[in-house]
Amino acid sequence: MEQKLCEKKYVDVTVEFDPLGQMLPRNIRWEDGHRYEIDRVLGMRPSFSQKSGGQGDLYTVMIGGREAHLYFERSADSFTGSPGRWFVESR
Numbered sequence: 001m002e003q004k005l006c007e008k009k010y011v012d013v014t015v016e017f018d019p020l021g022q023m024l025p026r027n028i029r030w031e032d033g034h035r036y037e038i039d040r041v042l043g044m045r046p047s048f049s050q051k052s053g054g055q056g057d058l059y060t061v062m063i064g065g066r067e068a069h070l071y072f073e074r075s076a077d078s079f080t081g082s083p084g085r086w087f088v089e090s091r
Contacts, residue, residue, distance in 0.1 A: 006090055006091050007089075007090055007091075008071075008073075008087040008088075008089070008090070009088050009089070010085050010086065011028050011029065011030060011031075011086050011087065011088055012029040012086070013025050013026075013027070013028055013029075013070070013086040014026045014027045014029075022044075023072065024041055025038050025041065025061060025070055025086070026038055028063070028070065028086075036064070037063070038062070038063055039061075039063060039064070039065070040061065040062040041059060041060070042060040042061060042062060042067070043059075043060045044057055044058065044059045044060070045057070045058055046058075047071075056071050056072045056073040056074050056084065057071065057072040057074075058071055059071070059072065068088070069088070069089065070086060070087075071086065071087050071088070071089075072084055072085075072086055073085050073086070073087060
């Protein structure tokens with residue numbers, strides 16, 4: 001059975017940095033302005049999105065008691081002043 005591909009949905013993410021310099025996402029703001037608070041970061045690992053393509057860091061987070069995946073896609077061009085962008089997989 002063929003798996004339907006999703007698309008990348010780039011989102012605004014508010015992050016904090018811990019004393020070791022690790023990014024900790026705290027909330028996600030959807031394009032309509034709705035904000036989703038991240039209750040907890042369960043883990044982070046280098047990964048790629050099987051559903052929508054692209055690679056970076058996969059953050060497994062809890063939002064409203066539900067597990068969700070949030071990706072940080074690193075910028076290939078370090079001269080842009082932007083280290084990367086955040087996205088979720090959207091159908």
